[in-house]
Amino acid sequence: MLGLNKHDRTLLIIVAILTMCAPFILNPFPTDSGMAQFNAGYPDLMQRFVIFGIFAIGFNILFGLTGYLSFGHAAFLGVGSYSAVWMFKLLSMNVIPAILLAMIISGLFAVLIGYVSLRRSGIYFSILTLAFAQMSFNLAYSVLTPITNGETGLQLTLDDPRILGVSATADGGIPVTSLFGLEMRSTYEMAVGPWAFQFNAGYYLCALIMLASFYLSIRIFRSPFGMMLRAVKSNQTRLNYTGLNPRPYTLAAFVISGMYAGLAGGLMASMDPLAGAERMQWTASGEVVLMSILGGAGTLIGPVLGAGFIKYFENIFSKINDTVLHNWFAFLPDGLEDAVVFIIHPFIGKGWHLTLGILFMLVVIFLPGGLVEGGQRIRRLFSKKPADDGKPAATKPAE
Amino acid sequence: MGILEVKDVNKRFGGLQALGDVNLSIAENSVHAIIGPNGAGKSTLLNCLVGKLIPDTGSVMFDGQSVLGRTPFQINQMGISRVFQTPEIFGDLSVMENMMIPCFAKRDGSFRMHAIENMLNEQDIVEKAERMLIDMNMIDKRDMHAASMSRGDKRRLEIGMCLAQEPRLLLLDEPTAGMARADTNNTIDLLKQIKDERDITIAIIEHDMHVVFSLAERITVLAQGTPLVEDLPENIKGHPKVREAYLGEAA
Amino acid sequence: MDAIILQILNGLDKGSAYALIALGLTLIFGTLGVVNFAHGALFMIGAFCAVTLSKILNISFETIDETQVDFLGNPLKVKTPYVEAWFGPETGAALIDWSVPLAIFFSIPIMIAVGFIMERGLIKHFYKRAHADQILVTFGLAIVLQEVVKYFYGANPIPTGAPDVFKGSFDFGVLFGFDPNAIIYPYWRLVYFGFSTLIIGSVFAFLQFTTFGMVVRAGMADRETVGLLGINIDKRFTIMFGIAAAVAGLAGVMYAPINSPNYHMGMDFLVLSFVVVVVGGMGSLPGAVLAGFLLGVLESFASMNEIKSLIPGIDQIIIYLVAIIILLTRPRGLMGRKGVMEE
DSSP states (O other): OTTOOHHHHHHHHHHHHHHHTHHHHTOOSOTTSGGGGGOOOSHHHHHHHHHHHHHHHHHHHHHHHHOOOOSOTHHHHHHHHHHHHHHHHHTOSBHHHHHHHHHHHHHHHHHHHHHHHTTSOHHHHHHHHHHHHHHHHHHHHTTTHHHHOTTTOEEOOTTOOOTTSOSSOTTSOOOOOEETTEETTOEEEEEETTEEEEEEHHHHHHHHHHHHHHHHHHHHHHSHHHHHHHHHHHOHHHHHTTTOOHHHHHHHHHHHHHHHHHHHHHHHHHHSOEEOGGGGSHHHHHHHHHHHHHHOTTSSSHHHHHHHHHHHHHHHHHHOOHHHHHHHGGGSOHHHHHHHHHHHGGGSGGGHHHHHHHHHHHHHHHOTTHHHHHHHHHHHHHHTOOOOTTSOGGGSOOO | OOSEEEEEEEEEETTEEEEEEEEEEEOTTOEEEEEOSTTSSHHHHHHHHHTSSOOSEEEEEETTEEOTTOOHHHHHHHTEEEEOSSOOOOTTSBHHHHHHHHHHHHHHOSOOOOSSOOGGGOHHHHHHHHHHHHHTTOGGGTTSBGGGSOHHHHHHHHHHHHHHTOOSEEEEESTTTTOOHHHHHHHHHHHHHHHHHSOOEEEEEOSOHHHHHHHOSEEEEEETTEEEEEEOHHHHHTOHHHHHHHHHHHO | OHHHHHHHHHHHHHHHHHHHHHHHHHHHHHHHOOOOTTHHHHHHHHHHHHHHHHHHHTOEEEEEEEEEEOTTSSEEEEEEEHHHHHHOHHHHHHHHHTHHHHHHHHHHHHHHHHHHHHHHHTGGGGTTSOHHHHHHHHHHHHHHHHHHHHHHHOSSOOOOOOOGGGOSEEEOGGGGTOOTTSSEEEHHHHHHHHHHHHHHHHHHHHHHHSHHHHHHHHHHHOHHHHHHTTOOHHHHHHHHHHHHHHHHHHHHHHHTTTSOOOTTHHHHHHHHHHHHHHHHOTTOHHHHHHHHHHHHHHHHHHTSHHHHHHSTTHHHHHHHHHHHHHHHHSTTTTTOOTTSSOO
């Protein structure tokens, strides 16, 4: 089925079930309970999960397979967002043309940057991509203001032409993004006892697109093309002396992953039609690198896990404050309670980045394979099989 | 007219004349050895043949076409395969995948975008790669991680990968360097077998005289970047100039 | 003409900072073979050493002056820094005024210690790992360091002044017969430039004229051979890491009065410094210094209004543009050696 082997099919089905049932899974706590703050099942956050999932899946096609570490991938995300918003301004509020344009423009952009950057490898490649991204970021902030609206960011206005739509709604507001009339913001709330589950149209669109992206990435990983990309990472000399030209392979991978980023950018704009230059900054590029590494670069599911993990904890950690901590540790004697809160304090709230940095270092140092490798280790521990280090790696499924 | 014709090739590195007026002709379907003391320019010559270096002057013709100015992968697609001194294989891939890649290169050329094709639909490639593994006597290692094999097996795999491309000329750069005696003998047997079973020209650069005299049908002696003698193996053994070149270096 | 001179001068201080950071990066890369993304953080820590010292010197106690009242009619509270109480008002005030230059001495041991801890505790374990891993782990470290600083010092820039003597500007133009006020240049930037050249000179002299430096240079050229000679090159390289950290730190200390230190200044400089290193040629010390000044001056030229009106936005991208052109035409950078970081 779908041209996948049994293992990959299972993986795809699991991811499909998880994303489709996310409004339930991410809302395990009743709304009025103290644990409700750990719920993540509201539309805005769920959209971010899957959109960054797409971004990371795409990045992984480049970094995971070819080993080329791009530090400028956020540029494509930004370009995608700008393109989509322009489509909303000029054509219509339908998200389909916006997303298509986002992918096309970021793809073209990737051809240009990739063609130049891929002439070098290793750290030089990283620096070149970084330089291009910073250039785009600086330009978006300054000279390109007519296109990007500079620091304010590109927004919809009431006097946008919108040839196929309306400039303003009947009641004088700015129209909202939709899929052939289905508004992206429309949300159906289902109350079951003390629980409230939200089903958002935008989320489901993003989730379906992510599933398609994930499926495509499995196909790429398992294709002869994917094998060639791994060969690029493994030994470029041999590849050259086997009559294969590495450059079109790497460029194709670069463009594909750029278009994934553009798609993510386009979706971001479709959910919330504005675009700012900060989406292109190199810290944003660093974030997608973190997601891939944390989840497990070069594995199929890793980047999705990494994206979900980082976005979830970013959200949760930012919400925890000292009051919450005091509530948690109230069972401790007063002095000890204060001490514990004092120790944890730097890592929560605004300190989330500190936690992230430490976590990231720990992963690179101790768990280079990311969460996926961690999962495999734990499974091996429990199945009590003898360590299978000697076992051929090729038979180990890349999850 | 040989399959490979090297004419008046010169190559300088700064003040060092690495190759001086090298002329060499390798006959089709022969085994031609190039020997010489250290620093004689053997590796430089080889690199000029495969496109890694470009000679300053002279011409290198393969089957009537110039190889100069072409990149290594283009030269490979013309029908020249190279085996390296230290085996160059795809260490992170499985043995089977290693063998499939040259099969793809042979069938599809230097680039093909087959991004969503399924391996299952590439039955001809799979069969060819498996046949090659059987020929190389390593089908039992099919799913092994290539980097985890012994050096002898890596060498065997590399030769197999080159053969999978059905090259017309196989270049071997000290294929037994750093090998134990048993592995060396295995490699000699393998090369003999390849020679007998396939229409292929083999050019071999080698230090080990045992290997050279077991295989070569013709030998060129290179010294200080220039061919000294070219003759049949039996005539090379006692040749005074050759002795001088080797012993002179030793003394 | 005066405009050109002014731009060259303006480029020098930024160029000095680039050169100093790039010098340290290159030292670490050349000796240890490690791509250190946390080097910008060292620059930032240096700047915060200056902030810290100035804060320490300003620690005060309060007394109530009964003779004066504040606008609410309460007795006026007067803050007196302890240093003024201990060393007398004049010496104390001078100490506070000179806190940035004093921070040089304060920061050197701190930076060397930070460098040692970083190298022994973390980087050491990454010598044999891929460059991508080195980039990633030092990138993580950079995030951690800047977040720690943010935690203690807050997110806002902290103004840290130069000594009063160096406040104000120097009219360069009149020296060369230009109109008064045509070329004016803040004293402190002049000091910064002089200080940087001094540091750069000392590093080069140290490498050139000491046995230690000779071994390090030999190690940069061919690590294995030097190791075979029985010289413990690793220990020396650790010390070099400390020195590189100190160089970055000093660059930061002295930069504090030019730009108020904030927690992300390291990252801002790091990206540019990496570009500088690559332009200069990975592993080439003179290349790093040359490229640092060159790019600093180019950047300042590009921000001239005449040039900006010719090519809009050029000031924002000039450094990256130059880097891309150089990398494509001279893959090894301006002065790079063959075989460094080439796969």
